[in-house]
Structures are given as C-alpha cells and as structure tokens.
Amino acid sequence: MAATARMTGASGQVDLSVSTIRGVGALVLLGIWQGLALSGFFFRDVVPPLQKIAFGLAALFGNGAFYANLAVTGGELALALLIGGLAGLLVGLLLGGSQLMSDAYESWLSYLGPTPKIILFPVMIMLFGVGSGSKVAMGAVSCFFPIAISVASGVRGVDPTLRRVGRSLQANAWQMFLKIELPAMAAPLVNGFRLGFGVAMIGVLLAETKLSNQGIGFMIINAYTRFDMPQMYALLIVTIAFAAFVNAFAVRLARRFGARTV
Amino acid sequence: MGARSPYLAPAISLGTIVGALAVMQGLIAAEIVSPYIVPLPTDILASFERVVVEEGIPGRFAVTVGETLAAGLLIMLVGIPIGLLLYRRARLRTAFEPWLAAIAAAPLVLAYPLFLVLFGRSSLTIIVIGFASGVAPVALKTIEGFASTRRVLIDVSRSFRLTPAQEFWQILLPAALPQIFVGLRLGLIFCLINVVGVEVLINLGGLGQLINDLAERYDLPGTYAAISFVVLVSILFFAILGRGEKWLQRRG
Numbered sequence: 004m005a006a007t008a009r010m011t012g013a014s015g016q017v018d019l020s021v022s023t024i025r026g027v028g029a030l031v032l033l034g035i036w037q038g039l040a041l042s043g044f045f046f047r048d049v050v051p052p053l054q055k056i057a058f059g060l061a062a063l064f065g066n067g068a069f070y071a072n073l074a075v076t077g078g079e080l081a082l083a084l085l086i087g088g089l090a091g092l093l094v095g096l097l098l099g100g101s102q103l104m105s106d107a108y109e110s111w112l113s114y115l116g117p118t119p120k121i122i123l124f125p126v127m128i129m130l131f132g133v134g135s136g137s138k139v140a141m142g143a144v145s146c147f148f149p150i151a152i153s154v155a156s157g158v159r160g161v162d163p164t165l166r167r168v169g170r171s172l173q174a175n176a177w178q179m180f181l182k183i184e185l186p187a188m189a190a191p192l193v194n195g196f197r198l199g200f201g202v203a204m205i206g207v208l209l210a211e212t213k214l215s216n217q218g219i220g221f222m223i224i225n226a227y228t229r230f231d232m233p234q235m236y237a238l239l240i241v242t243i244a245f246a247a248f249v250n251a252f253a254v255r256l257a258r259r260f261g262a263r264t265v
Numbered sequence: 266m267g268a269r270s271p272y273l274a275p276a277i278s279l280g281t282i283v284g285a286l287a288v289m290q291g292l293i294a295a296e297i298v299s300p301y302i303v304p305l306p307t308d309i310l311a312s313f314e315r316v317v318v319e320e321g322i323p324g325r326f327a328v329t330v331g332e333t334l335a336a337g338l339l340i341m342l343v344g345i346p347i348g349l350l351l352y353r354r355a356r357l358r359t360a361f362e363p364w365l366a367a368i369a370a371a372p373l374v375l376a377y378p379l380f381l382v383l384f385g386r387s388s389l390t391i392i393v394i395g396f397a398s399g400v401a402p403v404a405l406k407t408i409e410g411f412a413s414t415r416r417v418l419i420d421v422s423r424s425f426r427l428t429p430a431q432e433f434w435q436i437l438l439p440a441a442l443p444q445i446f447v448g449l450r451l452g453l454i455f456c457l458i459n460v461v462g463v464e465v466l467i468n469l470g471g472l473g474q475l476i477n478d479l480a481e482r483y484d485l486p487g488t489y490a491a492i493s494f495v496v497l498v499s500i501l502f503f504a505i506l507g508r509g510e511k512w513l514q515r516r517g
Contacts, residue, residue, distance in 0.1 A: 024360040049382050106274030107281070117454045118499040121462040122473065122492050125480030129302045205372045212378070213466055220375075227378035235378060243371050250370045 048232035059233030060240065069222070076207060076218040079135050083142025083203045088196060091147045095154025095195075109155060116148035120202070121209050128214065138210045138218070145206035146199030153195025157188030190260035197253035204246055304485040309493065312486035320475055320487070322494065329471030329498075332388055332460050333453070336395030340452045344400045345445060348407025358408060369401035374459050377466060391463050391470055398459040399452030406448025410441030446513045450506040457502060461495060472498065 019027075033053060039045065040052040048055070063069050098105045098112070123144060127137040161184055169183040185192075211220025219242060226235035286306045292298040293305050316322060351358040351365075377394055384390040414437055422436045464473025472495050479487040 019356065021356060021360045024356060025364075028361065028364075045383075103269065103274060103277070107277040111278070114500040114503055115496065117458060117503055118496050119458040119461040119465075119473075121465050122476050122495050124465065125476060125488055126492065128480075129485075201370065201372060205374060208372070208375050209462065209466060212375075223375070223378060227382065232382065235382075239376050239379060242375055243373070246372050247367050247370060251367070 048230070051232050051236065055233045056236045056240070059237035063234060063237040063241065072218050072222050075135070076211065076220065079138045079207050079211075079218065080142055080204060082139045083207055084146055084196075084200065086139065087143035087146035087203060088150055088199060090143070091150030091195070091199065092154055094147075095151040096158060098151070099155035099158025105155065105159075109152075112148055112152050112155075116152060120145045120206055121213075124210055124213060127210070133214055135217075138207045138215065141206040141210040142203040146203035149198035149202060150195040153191045153198065154188070157191030157195070158184065160191065161187040190257055193253060193257040193260060197250060197257060200249055200253065201246060208242065301485075304489055308486040309489045312484075312490045313494070316475075316479075316487050316490045316494070320479070320491070322472075322475070325471035325475050326498070327471070328388075329460060329464065329473070332391050332464075332470060333395060333457050336392045336399065336456045336460065337449075337453050339392070339396045340399040340403050340456060341449060343396075344403030344448070344452060345407050347400075348404040348445075348448075349411065351404070352408050352411040362405070362408065365401045365405050369405060373397050374462060377463050381467065386467055386469055388470060390467070391460055394463050395456040395460045399454075399456040402455065403445070403448040403452040406451065407441065407445050410444030410448070411437055413444060414440040443510075443513045446510050450510050453506060454503060457499065461499075 036050065037053050040050045051059075094112075098109050120141060124137065124141060127140045127144075131137040131140050165183050165187055166179070169179045174182060208218070208220040208223075211218040212224040213220075215221040219238065223235060223238045223242070226232075226238060289298070289303070290306050293300050293303055347365075351361060374394060377390075380390045380394050380397075384393055418436050418440060419432070422432045427435065460470075461473040464470035465477050466473075468474050468477045472491070476488060476491045476495065479491050
C-alpha cells in the first residue's frame with residue numbers, strides 16, 4: 004500500500020515510509036506551534052501552548068452549553084439543507100430536463116453561485132428577523148446553488164438508453180424518476196449535496212458569528228470577545244474537523260457512485 | 266421540428282428579471298410586501314448614483330480589488346511552488362496531497378476570529394484569510410497540471426537532451442499552464458468570496474464594509490444597491506476569469 008511503501012531509490016537515501024513522513028510533518032508543525040507559544044513573541048494566549056488547547060477541548064466536551072448550542076446549529080443546518088436542497092433539486096431537475104430553461108437561466112446560477120452569500124445577511128435579517136430564521140435562510144441560499152447546478156448537470160448526464168428502456172417498460176413519470184433518473188444521477192447528486200453541506204455550514208456559522216445569541220458560531224465569537232483563546236481554538240478545531248469528516252465521507256460516497264471530486 | 270431562435274433564451278432570461286421586478290414593484294406599492302423590509306426596485310435603481318458618488322464606491326472597489334489581488338499574488342507565489350515541489354517529490358506528494366485536499370475543503374473562513382487575534386483588525390487579516398482560502402486549490406491543480414503532461418513530450422525533451430531547466434520552461438510549464446490557470450481561477454474565486462465576506466463580518470475595508478454600514482444605517486435602497494453592485498462585480502470578475510481560462514485552453 005502507498006501509505007506504507009518504502010523508498011526504492013539510490014542507496015544512501017533515507018528510507019522513509021509515507022506514514023513516517025506524515026508523522027514527521029505533523030510533529031514539525033506542532034513543534035513550530037509550541038515553539039511560538041513558548042517564545043513569548045505573541046501576547047498572552049494568542050498562540051496558546053498545545054496542552055492548553057487540549058485542556059480547552061476537554062473542557063468543551065464537558066460543557067453542557069456546548070451541546071445546547073450544537074443542537075441549535077445542527078437544527079438550523081438541517082433545516083437549511085432541507086429547504087435549500089429541495090429547492091435546488093427541483094430547479095436542477097427543471098433546468099436539466101429542458102435545454103431552453105438551461106440556456107435561459109443556468110448561466111445566472113453559475114455566476115450567482117460563487118458570489119459571497121454573507122452580503123445577503125442584512126436582507127435576511129430584515130426578512131426573517133435576528134433569530135434562527137435568518138441563519139436558516141443564509142444556509143438555504145448558500146446550498147441552493149451548488150445543488151441546483153450539480154443536479155442539472157446530473158440530469159443531462161443520464162444515459163438516453165436508460166430512459167428509452169424505462170419508456171419501453173411503460174414506466175410512469177414517478178417510476179422514471181425513482182427507478183431511472185435518480186440512480187443514474189446519484190454521483191452528481193451526492194457531490195452537489197457535499198458541496199451544499201460545506202457552504203450551508205459556512206453560511207449558518209458565519210451568520211451566527213455576526214448576529215446571534217446561540218449556536219456554535221455565537222460560541223466562537225463569544226470566546227473571541229472574552230479572549231478565551233483555548234475555548235476558541237477548541238471550537239474551531241471541532242468545527243473544522245467535523246466539516247472535514249463529513250466532506251471526506253461524502254467524497255467516498257460520491258466516488259462509489261463514480262463521481263470525480265475536486 | 267424547427268430550429269429555435271438564438272434570441273429566445275436571452276429574451277426569457279431578461280423577461281423573467283424584468284417581470285420579477287415589475288411584480289415586486291406592484292406588491293410593494295400595494296404594501297402587500299412591506300416597503301420597510303424590501304424597498305421599491307425603482308428606489309434601488311435611483312439610489313445607485315447616490316451610493317456610487319456619496320459612499321465612495323470607486324475607492325472601496327479599489328480596496329477590495331487590491332486586497333483580492335494581494336492575496337491572489339501570494340496564492341500564486343506560494344501555491345505554484347508547493348505544487349511543483351510535490352510533483353517533483355513523489356513521496357512527499359503521496360504524504361501531503363490528501364492534507365492539501367482537506368485544507369481546500371475546510372471552512373477556513375470560520376477561523377476569522379483567530380486571524381483577527383493574530384493579525385489585528387486590519388487589511389492584513391483580510392488578505393491572509395483570502396490567501397489561506399485559495400492557496401490549496403492552486404497547489405492541487407498545479408500538481409495535476411504537471412502530472413498530466415503527456416509522456417511523449419517528456420520523452421521528446423529527453424531525446425533532445427534538454428537540461429532540467431529547459432525541460433521545465435519549454436515542456437512542463439506550457440503543458441501544465443491551462444490546469445494551473447484552472448487552479449488560479451478557483452483560488453481567486455475563493456479569495457474574493459472570503460475577502461468580501463470578512464469585510465462584511467469585521468466591518469472593515471471596501472465593498473463588504475459598505476453593505477454593513479448601509480444596513481446599520483437602515484438605508485434600505487442603498488443596502489440593496491450596494492449588494493447588487495457587489496453581485497455585479499463578482500459576476501464580472503468570474504466572467505473575466507472564465508474567458509481567460511477558455512482562451513488558455515484553446516491555446517493549450
């Protein structure tokens with residue numbers, strides 16, 4: 004396996020496995036961090052030593068408020084994915100199924116998709132208030148675009164032979180969708196939801212850091228305001244690790260369906 | 266079936282926008298939609314000039330573009346050499362390419378309070394966040410670009426006994442350039458998104474801060490006009506990058 008392969012180069016070269024190189028890389032990075040933390044170069048806990056971050060992580064997992072805020076953010080994120088995902092799915096099916104619709108509207112999706120959605124937050128506050136509604140709206144708008152674009156391209160990528168087979172078996176519209184279209188576009192669908200999850204999470208959490216009194220984003224900005232650096236680092240580590248875990252899982256799932264992921 | 270007119274799709278697209286604005290105008294004028302939440306589209310259009318003149322749009326535009334370009338330059342100066350190093354050292358590539366992919370997918374912008382602590386509430390923070398969000402895709406696409414150089418081209422360079430430097434400048438780099446540009450386009454898009462986003466979040470800098478300022482002043486037409494302006498700038502930016510990429514691909 005690549006991870007444990009040995010160097011077969013000229014004699015005299017250091018024979019390091021990939022996992023050793025990774026271990027050395029991680030140790031070097033952690034060592035640089037610890038060195039900076041102990042150097043006194045930074046003010047107080049701006050770069051806290053590793054043990055303080057570890058204590059911060061332990062304290063976070065033992066803190067009941069963390070789980071309450073996690074539930075708030077989780078609920079907002081789930082609702083955002085549901086609303087934005089369903090809207091994206093419907094629009095994607097519509098655009099993918101009609102060349103005219105695609106020519107008329109898809110370029111707008113491609114251009115509006117990458118624009119920074121946080122600029123819409125003031126509008127969302129006016130429309131949905133300062134509570135969870137505006138955070139859900141931010142997440143929903145963020146995830147709508149990648150899902151719609153992926154679904155539209157997925158519908159176009161369905162092999163016409165499969166559709167002909169469905170029609171020859173006299174499948175109705177619902178059966179065509181469930182038995183033919185959906186399985187055939189599983190890869191772009193999973194990929195779209197993977198991208199959608201990432202941007203929805205960013206949308207919800209950034210909105211919470213901007214204006215909220217609950218949620219993980221609020222906890223992060225609150226820790227920053229109180230200059231509680233170990234807790235802030237702990238929250239960032241947990242959040243980014245969770246996002247990376249979900250992304251890695253979705254990448255594997257998408258690849259199982261034959262998707263190419265960037 | 267007759268051929269469809271090439272003007273039909275643009276006409277539908279334009280018609281939808283005009284229709285949606287007209288419907289919104291009617292709903293707001295009839296106060297079915299509150300004018301205290303959504304301003305009249307005509308008021309938004311009218312406020313464009315005021316926002317551009319009174320709120321110093323050209324200067325703010327220059328600040329945002331300057332931050333994006335500074336971060337973009339850093340992305341190019343760091344991302345391409347990292348990609349090249351990992352392409353040249355196969356073992357390092359196997360070890361660290363998944364790390365780069367994880368960094369590219371990580372929501373690094375969430376760590377903006379950390380960057381605030383490290384670099385202060387300044388343009389430097391915005392540039393560093395822009396850089397952090399765009400460097401990994403550039404490095405990944407650089408690796409992909411060099412690795413996808415056709416074997417026959419490398420064999421030709423060897424048969425002509427090119428030096429490693431000549432091989433790099435005359436074979437590898439031209440072959441990898443289209444893919445590197447794909448990476449730069451992605452990197453710059455991530456960079457612009459994060460630059461404007463952080464400007465809104467920390468209320469500092471150019472166009473992002475303007476939206477925040479106008480919203481805090483409850484200048485609704487101005488806020489919507491500023492948002493429209495940022496969306497237009499983004500679209501223009503992405504369109505230029507897309508054209509550049511297509512031009513390079515045609516040349517490649």
